[in-house]
Amino acid sequence: MEVLSSEDKAYLLGTIRDIKDFPKPGIVFKDITTLLNNKDAFRLLMDHLERRYKEMDIDFVAGIDSRGFIFGAALADRLHKGFVPIRKAGKLPYTTISEKYALEYGFDEVEIHLDAFECDREKAKVLLVDDLIATGGTAEAAASLINKAGADCVEACMLINLTFLDGKKKIEAITPVYSVLDVQ
Numbered sequence: 001m002e003v004l005s006s007e008d009k010a011y012l013l014g015t016i017r018d019i020k021d022f023p024k025p026g027i028v029f030k031d032i033t034t035l036l037n038n039k040d041a042f043r044l045l046m047d048h049l050e051r052r053y054k055e056m057d058i059d060f061v062a063g064i065d066s067r068g069f070i071f072g073a074a075l076a077d078r079l080h081k082g083f084v085p086i087r088k089a090g091k092l093p094y095t096t097i098s099e100k101y102a103l104e105y106g107f108d109e110v111e112i113h114l115d116a117f118e119c120d121r122e123k124a125k126v127l128l129v130d131d132l133i134a135t136g137g138t139a140e141a142a143a144s145l146i147n148k149a150g151a152d153c154v155e156a157c158m159l160i161n162l163t164f165l166d167g168k169k170k171i172e173a174i175t176p177v178y179s180v181l182d183v184q
């Protein structure tokens with residue numbers, strides 16, 4: 001299956017900006033807005049994802065609130081598949097199902113519309129997309145939610161994996177994971 005050359009990986013990584021101590025001290029925030037506003041980098045990434053997924057048997061692309069919406073919706077359009085937003089609690093207007101997940105302190109919750117994955121076959125096949133794996137908790141909850149909604153999460157596609165946090169393993173317990181860029 002399609003993977004990126006090391007030159008292209010280095011190029012894409014170079015377009016992502018590190019912001020130290022955001023949103024709180026000790027965090028190095030990976031700012032992908034500098035990849036998005038670079039038309040060549042954004043196209044290189046989307047061309048790669050299109051090539052990787054164009055032969056995969058999927059019905060929907062689901063993106064996680066909020067940066068997963070950007071890459072996920074662009075990819076869904078390129079693949080001519082429906083796009084489904086997975087949102088933080090309280091944002092979706094119709095009947096929802098939700099999944100809670102633990103944070104360092106407390107809980108967060110992701111939601112999806114109950115009928116989001118209705119399609120011609122009984123069990124829709126869904127590709128999950130987000131920008132980054134840190135602890136893996138958000139994507140793990142999102143993949144579980146897709147399965148809970150009666151669909152089948154066939155892969156989680158993440159732009160960046162912060163390997164030192166080991167979050168990928170958590171998601172891999174539910175679905176295969178493809179990370180475009182691994183950051184040590």
Ligand code: AMP
Binds near residue numbers: 030031064133135137
């Ligand atoms: P986690 O659930 O810990 O894997 O966190 C993943 C989510 O938090 C993703 O939706 C990311 O957008 C965001 N996130 C966590 N850490 C960072 C970081 N260092 N830089 C940018 N986004 C982050």
